[in-house]
Amino acid sequence: MVVDSQTPSYLFNTGRGFQSQNFLGCHWHSNQTADFRVWAPHALAVAVVGDFNHWQPTALRELGTTGIWQGQLSKIFPGQLYKFRVTAPDGQSQLKIDPFARQFEAKPGDAAVVCPPSRMHWHDSLWLARRKRTHLERRPLNIYEVHLGSWRRHPDGSYYTYTELTASLIPYVKRLGYTHIELMPVMEHLLDRSWGYQQFGYFAPTSRFGDRDAFLHFVDACHQANLGVFVDWVPGHFIRNYDALYQYDGTPTFEYADRGRADNHRWGAWNFDLGKAQVQSFLISSALFWLEECHLDGLRVDAVSNLLYINYDAGQEHRLNQYGDDRNVEGIAFLKKLNGVVAARHPDVAMIAEESSAYPQVTGALQDGGLGFDFKWNMGWMHDTLNFFKLDPLYRADHFQLLTFAFVYMYDEHFILPFSHDEVVHGKRSLMHKMPGDRYNQFANLRTLLTYMLAFPGKKLNFMGAEWGQYLEWRDWSQLEWVDLDDHLNHAMQRFTAALNQLYHQQRPLWEQDQVDAGLRFTHTDDPQSVTMSFIRQAKRPHDFVVATFNFAPVEHRQYRIGVPYCGTYHLLLNTEAQAFGGTWTRLEQTFTATAQPYRGQPASLTCTLPAMGALLIAPTKVSRGSTHV
Template sequence: MVKQSADSNDASYLFNTGVGFNSQDYLGCHLATNGRATFRVWAPHAKAVAVVGDFNDWQPGALKLMGTTGIWQGQVAAVHVGDLYKFQVTTAAGQVQLKIDPFAQQFERKPGDASQVVQPVAMRWHDSLWLARRKKSHAANRPINIYEVHLGSWQRHSDGRYETYSELATALIPYVKQLGYTHIELMPVMEHLLDASWGYQQMGYFAPTSRFGNREAFLSFVDQCHQANIGVLVDWVPGHFIRNYDALYQYDGTPTFEYADPERANNRRWGAWNFDLGKAQVQSFLISSALYWLEQCHLDGLRVDAVSNMLYCDYDEGREGQVNQYGDNRNLEGITFLKKLNTTILARHPDVLMIAEESSAYPQVTGPVTNGGLGFNYKWNMGWMHDTLDFFMMDPLYRHAHFDLLTFAFVYMFDERFILPFSHDEVVHGKRSLMHKMPGDRYNQFANLRTMLAYMVAFPGKQLNFMGSEWGQFLEWRDWSALEWNDLDDSLNYRMQQFTSQLNLVYRHNRPLWEQDHDPAGIIYTHTDDPESSTMSFIRQAKRKYSFVVAAFNFVPVERQQYRIGVPYQGQYELLLNTEAQAFGGTWTKLETKFTAIDEPYRGQPASFTVTLPAMGALLIRPVKVMRGH
């Protein structure tokens, strides 16, 4: 692997050849101890470039073009931390434009968009124990239960102001810890101007948004998460960028970061510009950004947004029929870039998570690059999510006729390494909240929601839930206001929150529910072919032979007494969870907690026991003492 040198000629060469993977250490603004700052910016077709800012009363300080590198450089005196600045770019046609610094690590607060002078990261971290544990334990063999958060709307001050990174750390981290999640996934925190984009139309690819505080406050937030044994993932968007003319668009007066072909550059679906992923300098820029967040900010992984948009020539609206030079619809530059991205990152940091948000059936998204795959660690299982939601939104009377919505996922569950997501996209734009999607009266809505979340925990794959779902918020998500925390004054919402906490505890403390998520040996099908009863049971198996969890589900509001479940061994079993327990908002005041499996074969298993399967409910049961070898 090529290591970037501090020598300027080497750094510019590496950037221009697509292997400058720490380019932020060279390009951008670099402040020296004597108050002088060196500014460098890539604008290969510019006629002239200057830097303007607080330090020179916004009067142009000319930069010089460094040979044929396309990089402009200059030094300015009396520069201070916190000074605002921009680059003044004169195009070949003579047009003068003010542009952001693409490598800025901090920006002024919106509505302004000037870059801000910062010192190099000098964070004193306290997460060495967390990072050491992360290196020792492979993610596939760990429980991963993610709480997806939009920082601008998780909680706000009573007057509508944002909470700061520091305030969020004080409130959010203990909450996530109490609820039993293993990771927080932040919707994009890279700097962006438009709140309504939720951060997916990014401007600052190296800068945490100033909405909630400065860069150091964000780093402290991550550090505090790690000290609480909570991982931090962040959504990142390498496919497209904000339309604003003072950002990356036509940076030097010509297509610089975007495709030269205006049709390929224009992203109609999201109102953005597509990066030219085949351009060497863009690859250096984006991979440097990814590594910056993972190395300098200590993130545990990136969820790469809109991967399908980078895989297909015809993915966007209005581009139907577009093909590559071979006559098919693969975006060859995008595919090559994604392989390069994952290969580079995981070679340096094999313990981080690269997660694809990919909505098509593109093969081997999580397959090794050496075998033709894209090299991601995980992929969101969008098919499972849509089918499961469609099933649970249905009136229970008709579920038996659509049981394939649940069972179809059994066919492909091990084709990729999957995360099962109930994400923000499913609770916005009129789609309704998870709880509001559920059929029936309010009691039955909660019963359905508890059963669905228990089904997700039992199904092979890691998990993700969007904020507010943990207590069954009725209103769909609104990015402009806080969650409806007053819901918790209602006993059903409060008990739903207690259920989620207990479900997460059961998940984390029982290895069968996560240890073999990506191995067919991790599941034994016992009763999955009986749509008429609208019930299902299967066994999740750990690596140890006698360590397993029995999961049984009733998808209709009719109690099933003397419901028989086949198991591998005779002996004693105990209840882990009953979704209909009164403590969770159900009707069961007295729980069946002990079960005895007898020598009565059932559905391919040599032993079995009977349970009362609650109406619209689920049971999780584990062996306590079984007859080994029988």
């Protein structure tokens, strides 16, 4: 028998079925019939049960020796629920979800929903055309991270729908000046407290907020508002429930056969067997589904370290691979394959790694041995920076290396600087609550922190609520503390965030050369006792730069000298202590004159009053042509 190497079943079983959702699952036809197909290679029998047959099993037949079971049923209507009844090798039967379902019933149920083909008519062609012209590495990227279930809720505690979020979340994020929204996982999941990270619906937007098409309209509306959309995606592990993917055919099917490697103690989940060809087809099909059918602008791949190391999970016994180390050879190969497939098909989208180890070349090119991601979260910078800002200013001089150490490795990867949900939950306190001092000084510290993040090389991400300094840490079971905005300091903080984000978007030096040495020059970073810092962010044009100066102590510095590359006049872009932002300065120094007085390696310098616990951003207005660029 000659096997057609291009059949969907062959491609799926050989790890090359990258659109397997178009073959497997339930496919409804307008003549009220539906094809059902499911992969259960070791099952003795498979049947489909649902509303259409009164939940009495209708047997499917195996497609040759492919491990795929299929059948066509009549009198099937959209909206009907169904599951597969899988009989294991030991003769026991279990109702199982459809791994390729496009929609599930509302929790606490997990039956799949018969869906007709989407009739979505997209209106984002201009956005997609712009996306193709310039990669995000060379554009401003400022992300607002959102948990849809707790951004806003109705007074009775019910969720906002995708449609309601379209009307409220999108204009809010746009008004605040962010460039992208990043959604915590919206793939279908049962447990709210998992935040979406223990999934079972890898092709289905969660029904909590509406149906599949409502989610697509949300993405379309974001693009029409010039907002990109990322979604967290979890290829490392899946929900433990027995009626989901676990031991799907009665044997380890999606997870490792070795229970020690399959059991993920850290998250209470099961690890995918990433070396299995069918699992690779399943996961890469899922990734492409979200990028292609849902028009997403990228995926933030969760817990990449768990895919890179065999012993990453604290509960696992120490294991070694065939080469005598703890690298997860299958996981590394899968990530390279995933990123290679995505880059070949969609070079204009972003693959983002949430990776917490020092694994090299996470964003390195595949041809150079790298993993091929576009960006990596800079977890080291995040931890060190927050640890510094949490200190009483009295002790910051002794721990200045918490800020300066990141300068050593800031170009090792293409970084995103994240103040994410993980840093404002489980007793870690909100960003505002981490700041020392009384309420006024907490706001002053927070404004300086966000300005430091803005000026440091790398793209940006902030979790919802930080934009106005919410004091309570994040609670996934209730909405943000919007009542805070009745307070003038919180309202001023929100105004500051909008101004800061607008400035970031307008000033090319703050993002044009994020990944290269030429994008930053040190002018005053080696003087910890002053607890101040100054550096220059440089755009490609020599005269286009921003001077960023920070004071991390509550002591004002008059006649503070800053080295600059040119003589001439400079103007103020931002003073974090402006009264409009909640500070105390009612009159701001708007212009500065740089003279030919060399200072700290620069041929010219200017002086300013550096506010206590504050920051200044300054840009050239007119510089002398005869001065030397250093």
